[in-house]
Amino acid sequence: MSLPLAERLRPKTLDEYIGQKHLVGQGAILRQMIESGNIASFIMWGPPGVGKTTLARIIAHQLQRPFYTLSAVTSGVKEVRDVIDKAKRTASINNGLFAPTDGRSPILFIDEIHRFSKSQQDSLLGAVEEGTITLIGATTENPSFEVITPLLSRCQVYVLKSLDKDDLLELLNRALTQDEQIRSLGLEVKDTDALLRFSGGDARKLLNIIELVSNSGVKIIDNDTVTKQLQQNPLAYDKDGEMHYDIISAFIKSIRGSDPQAAIYWLARMIEGGEDPKFIARRLVISASEDIGLANPNAMLLANTCFEVVNKIGWPEGRISLAETTIYLATCKKDNSAYLAIDAALAKVRETGNLPVPLHLRNAPTSLMKELGYSDGYKYPHDFPGHWVAQQYLPDELVGTEFWKKS
DSSP: OOOOHHHHTOOOSTTTOOSOHHHHSTTOHHHHHHHHTOOOOEEEEOOTTSSHHHHHHHHHHHHTOOEEEEETTTOOHHHHHHHHHHHHHHHHHTTTTTOGGGTOOOEEEEETGGGSOHHHHHHHHHHHHHTSSEEEEEESSOHHHHSOHHHHTTSEEEEOOOOOHHHHHHHHHHHHHHOHHHHTTTOEEOOOHHHHHHHTTOHHHHHHHHHHHHHTTOSEEOHHHHHHHHHHSTTTTOTTOTTHHHHHHHHHHHHHTTOHHHHHHHHHHHHHTTOOHHHHHHHHHHHIIIIIGGGOTHHHHHHHHHHHHHHHHOTTTHHHHHHHHHHHHHHSOOOOHHHHHHHHHHHHHHHHOSOOOOGGGSOOOSHHHHHTTTTTTOOOGGGSGGGOOOOOOSOGGGTTOOOOOOO
């Protein structure tokens, strides 16, 4: 049975690797570590199909390290401990060649490390701390939320980006010219817009689409051909659940658009697909603050409560709280003024830097500060009718600037 195109074209060296130049380009941090032969434990955070697993394999191959791999979906504490024991035996067999002090410990790659429980992550701490293993983790979720603090403190976090247009076109050209099976078909590419749009910066998606279209017997790849094939086979290019980001996007946009029917449908798609309930609940909290905001502050309270409930009970009962919150948010009035206000204020801060706080707004806990005029002239609003008095609160340079505008 033939390997999938994505596997046949998997890079084996850094020079073959496409994308992530900020990490593996000439002079970049990961390339420097690899070329020095001294790799510290780290976690790669990025969307699917951007080369996380491939990069881990390249590192192990180039450094000639023993390479162990676990999937957080199928592995538990026992499997982690078994790998750590193997790493220790490897060090013993090789007379300490991979001893902790020489920086050449075996590499343990954990895919989807965000799915590891606290106890599973705890089981890694000693081996990482002692250098028995070099941990390389991969996650599509923010490690700040999903990886325990002690493990994070022992690892660097590197952010991988979606592939850009040039990266995807380079990958397309490689598929057409270097893969024997694809090359033998004599495919002609006339348009690339649909290919790039449907792949969404995901290398695996792009290669799966090329394989799908080529297997249909067509000789010319253009926008119409790609669109038609994907409409006929909507999941064919999505064998490993790569619609994760597409569906959550549709879910949030349905809530923002006040369509509870569509929102509950996309929620069901995520539940049926095995999505992490905490991932969905976090997005609901974000939606409550970004899209509903001041129109109904109770939305944030409900969304946060939903997150706590889901975190405690999980599936299947958590689906009910998620459904209730989804419908509530979708039917709420919408207001994004707080979201726009903080972004506008951040932009102004970056533009103007650290402007001084007006003297009358500063505290004066010492006599020297009082002599310098700190707090002098401040008007206490509660001493005035209606608990309000006209007073300058912004720095001098920003007087009159409006960040928040009432919807």
